[in-house]
Amino acid sequence: GQNIDQPTEMTATEGAIVQINCTYQTSGFNGLFWYQQHAGEAPTFLSYNVLDGLEEKGRFSSFLSRSKGYSYLLLKELQMKDSASYLCAVPGSGAGSYQLTFGKGTKLSVIP
Amino acid sequence: ETGVTQTPRHLVMGMTNKKSLKCEQHLGHNAMYWYKQSAKKPLELMFVYSLEERVENNSVPSRFSPECPNSSHLFLHLHTLQPEDSALYLCASSQDRSGGAGETQYFGPGTRLLVL
Numbered sequence: 001g002q003n004i005d006q007p008t009e010m011t012a013t014e015g016a017i018v019q020i021n022c023t024y025q026t027s028g029f030n031g032l033f034w035y036q037q038h039a040g041e042a043p044t045f046l047s048y049n050v051l052d053g054l055e056e057k058g059r060f061s062s063f064l065s066r067s068k069g070y071s072y073l074l075l076k077e078l079q080m081k082d083s084a085s086y087l088c089a090v091p092g093s094g095a096g097s098y099q100l101t102f103g104k105g106t107k108l109s110v111i112p
Numbered sequence: 113e114t115g116v117t118q119t120p121r122h123l124v125m126g127m128t129n130k131k132s133l134k135c136e137q138h139l140g141h142n143a144m145y146w147y148k149q150s151a152k153k154p155l156e157l158m159f160v161y162s163l164e165e166r167v168e169n170n171s172v173p174s175r176f177s178p179e180c181p182n183s184s185h186l187f188l189h190l191h192t193l194q195p196e197d198s199a200l201y202l203c204a205s206s207q208d209r210s211g212g213a214g215e216t217q218y219f220g221p222g223t224r225l226l227v228l
Contacts, residue, residue, distance in 0.1 A: 004154075031214045042114060042202065042219035043155070050214060087155070091214055098143065098168050100217060102155040 002026045004103035011109045020073045020106045028093025034073045035087040083110045115139040116220035124226045133188040135203030143208035144186040149200040193227045
């Protein structure tokens with residue numbers, strides 16, 4: 001089975017840096033996704049990590065440690081529009097590889 | 113705009129009604145998905161189609177019936193729903209080059225369903 005854990009809520013100040021953690025347990029590993037979801041809208045793809053290390057994409061970076069079953073999403077120079085839920089997700093393996101198991105999401109509130 | 117559209121965006125139905133949700137993708141993808149998103153719960157995969165064939169075997173009540181007439185369209189037929197089925201229903205698609213593993217899924221805006 002697959003299990004994902006991430007904090008329920010976080011608050012950060014505009015212009016600051018915030019790190020959203022995700023721990024996972026999977027029977028096989030096919031990478032890890034981060035999605036952003038604004039209230040009432042579709043989840044949108046942010047990043048996909050399959051190898052250990054940090055991948056940077058503008059203000060957003062994502063880190064993966066396969067040995068620790070751990071990932072984080074780093075958001076720099078926070079803007080008000082970054083207020084959203086951030087979803088960590090892992091695909092299944094083998095016959096279940098279409099299955100994306102999502103965490104409950106971390107609701108980030110950016111305050112002035 | 114992700115290239116995946118869903119209609120209707122909002123739907124209110126009684127428990128005896130029959131309705132259908134529609135999803136269309138304009139990305140040339142081969143796999144399409146239905147997810148359910150309830151308050152305080154993670155996204156739950158309901159159905160997956162690859163090249164119009166249903167794959168995965170998630171246990172979903174029979175009052176939800178999917179249909180995939182071609183690789184661009186996906187329907188979810190609803191009948192005799194319960195109030196606890198009220199949720200956001202999201203459609204997604206992916207390229208499907210490698211049996212789903214590690215492929216990015218692109219989501220539609222969802223249908224907000226309320227069952228009275």
